[in-house]
């Protein structure tokens with residue numbers, strides 16, 4: 001684990017790097033089409049970049065990495081692409097589980113599992129259990145995830161608590177609602193990166209990104225290397241975040 005020769009190191013003096021980086025991995029389809037290959041070829045290349053970025057995080061001082069692998073809207077793609085992606089997720093879990101365990105990575109999944117195949121859900125659960133004792137890096141993979149869907153599901157759970165008399169509506173504040181979200185165990189992202197030149201958030205971590213910095217890279221995800229990632233992370237260190245307050 002660990003990338004040699006990186007340009008950025010968390011140990012650099014005065015480096016205030018992000019604790020939690022979230023990534024919208026966009027551009028796989030275009031990357032494949034530019035090569036005259038099926039879209040799934042791009043997603044396969046994308047998996048290799050996930051591995052590379054995961055490995056780069058600890059040296060950059062990043063404790064939480066969240067990646068958007070499949071949105072609640074992605075079901076609208078062709079049956080072939082959807083089932084190809086589901087196979088890819090299963091293969092990723094099967095192939096990477098041992099390496100992630102040994103590398104100190106704790107894996108979590110966010111999103112609505114109800115619509116996913118039971119076999120995949122079982123594998124996701126098993127990987128979460130297997131890596132639950134790890135602390136070096138918290139990798140969260142969003143599958144069948146949508147920010148609005150997550151808030152709606154959280155509200156449903158919260159409403160059930162109110163209906164059962166276990167929660168007083170007067171006590172509901174932002175913190176209460178956040179505790180019902182899929183991300184309740186994660187800090188909010190400091191930095192959200194989207195690749196492929198699109199400047200949209202596409203329903204990703206809507207609630208959690210209230211104070212996040214955004215970076216849009218023109219590079220397609222299958223070309224997005226650990227060096228591209230490290231450069232964006234190092235630029236983040238130079239920014240001043242005020243969370244709505246004025247400069248001290």
Ligand code: FPP
Nearest residue numbers: 025026027028029030043046047050069092
């Ligand atoms: C968006 O590119 C990408 C996806 C919908 C899938 C992302 C999945 C991976 C990178 C691989 C699997 C990840 C893990 C964690 C195992 P797009 O297809 O919308 O590209 P386009 O905009 O060029 O069409």
